[in-house]
Amino acid sequence: MTAIERNNVSVDGPEGARPMVFVHGFGCDRSMWRDVAPAFAQTHRVITFDLTGMGGSDLSAYEPRRYADLQTHADDLLEILEELSLRDVCITGHSIGASIALLAANRAPDRVSQLVMVSPSPAFLDDTGAGYRGGFAREEIEGLVGLLEENHLGWSMQMAPTLTGQPGEAPSTETLTQSFCRTDPEIAGHFGRVTFFSDRRADFEHAACPVLILHCSDDALVPMDVAEWMRTHVPGATLEVLDATGHCPHMTVPGEVVETMRTHLGTG
């Protein structure tokens, strides 16, 4: 199986244009980029994909032991770049997807020339010894894994929902099941651990290419301190703080995200 098949890769935009690859974060799949990625399809070769184990990827390829290391996801990404023979790539990653993009860039600086990080965090856990405030304590992350166990989000659900109050749209029953963001509960729990227990501060400090960081002013998952840490510790980083609530500006304020990216990428 090729990496393109394994990771449910989709390619859009003119051939030969500068490649822009989008990496989704923990909890969802490539559909998270639907309000941002198409905006670049005029000017860029746009590539979206699902991380192994998520969305429409080949779930059987998710070996927990290998994917306990984020680098494995980064290597998957590099395999995609290789199969598509992409160079001078700009990778845009959200949250833990930004860390994966960074690991790929650091390993293959010849292919990756630019990074856009949307709501990134090098480490979610507090490290009081080093004066680093990631925002979360170990117990809260353990609690999250428990919550993932309780919420299968329609993983095993075959029946159509009985949702009322949304006449007019009447989408097919298939899309009414909780098909978005649903992940094999075992993989979700595992990837949740990998995500929130990962500490990639050292890799962030050795970013091999210019990095644009987009941070929301009111992000419950990434405190402002973390954004400041990145501004001072990531070489060649530009921090843009968006006046927005939440962890997913590419979904809540996609227009601003696109505009900021265009400004910095020089394609405005």
Next chain:
Amino acid sequence: MPSMSGNGFEMATELIEDAPCGIAVTDPDGRLRYVNATLAHWLGLPPEGDPTRATLASLFTGPGRIFYDTHMAPMMRLQGFVREISCTLEVQGGTPLPVMLSGVARRNADGVCTRFDYTVFDARERRSYEEALRSAKREADELAAIVSSSPNAILRVDATGRVRSWNTGATRLLGRSAEQVLGQPVAEAIKFQDRPDWFAREARALLDEAEVAFEARHASARDFEVTLAPIGERGQPGASADWSVILRDVTRRKRAERRLQVIFDEMRHRMKNTLGVVAGIARQTLPAGNAEQFVSRLQALSSAHDALGQSEGDTGTEAGAEIGALLDFSCQAAGGPARFKVNGPRVRLSARQATSMSMALHELVTNALKYGALSCEQGQVRVDYALEGAGETGPLRLRWREIGGPPVTPPTRRGFGTKMIGLVLQAELGAEVRFEFAPEGFRFEVAFTAG
């Protein structure tokens, strides 16, 4: 639907405010716009609101906040709803409250998200029930893993003897897949040599025992140890009357046992031959009287080995013999039960004790025949033995009494017979031995711990 009367608006307001569930409305970015009275009460919010809890995520405990941003918010955006999300509310000055949350996204005519509506249900009972279910499932999964990975064949069989489940161990050991045997009578699915209808027989024989175990040879010439046990409590109305059947492959052990038996038989055969040769040599070497005595002692030794050999037939018991079997030999030598009366329970002696004891009995019988009670017609020997102590756990005490014989006079010198008895019983077994040369009849007593 009946039309609302004049105070319909008030009714609707009251319904929403005091609904039996929490209701919350947020902006598409998660900022709270409305919280009904029920939810505010659950959260312990002050009437004027709490500025630190301005978003829906801020109403949850830590893990719920992460889950909101990583899962719920994207889902509300992408699919327009979330359903039955299990999470926990952070309660001001109280214990966290488990809830079940559903939400829908509202859009305007242009399809732009304008707000998110949520309903929140108290899920305390449901949560504890689900937790119990989850832990029961984990336990069941662990047990199932043990069964499916066991090298033994583990089956569930219904009351009529039909196979209901068949693990991979069974497939491996018996070469038939679950599909081939499910629903079949187990005695057909697993055929043992010389045990037709084995399941019905063994299940009937079980009665009040917890399980029944037997060894049987499969039609494939492999040996199995089979254990049959009822599943669950019996006698409950409607309770399962199924059985568990476990087969363990003991082919190698049985083969080793058979090999050992062959070796043992061969050894015994050779020893008897050797004793026979020694007797022949003695007859040709020693003076006639001495040769006769020697040979008869040799025969006593040989018959002791016979007694040991017989008991070897019962597999599973260690080498040894019943004291009754040794006394039977003595009885024959003494002229039958009319002259030799034995009274005592079944007592098992070790191999060493049996050899020593049979040599001693031989000397006693020989003496009685030559000089004692058995040397005249009306004389008798009585042997009484018993295990002493409470519950027959103490030493074995054996009394030998001669009656109706010629008057006894104590010997002036100790003969070989009494010497040998002292030698084998005292030295070999650490037994306590006593001789009494009473005028009315010779008496002898020995005590040692049997087994």
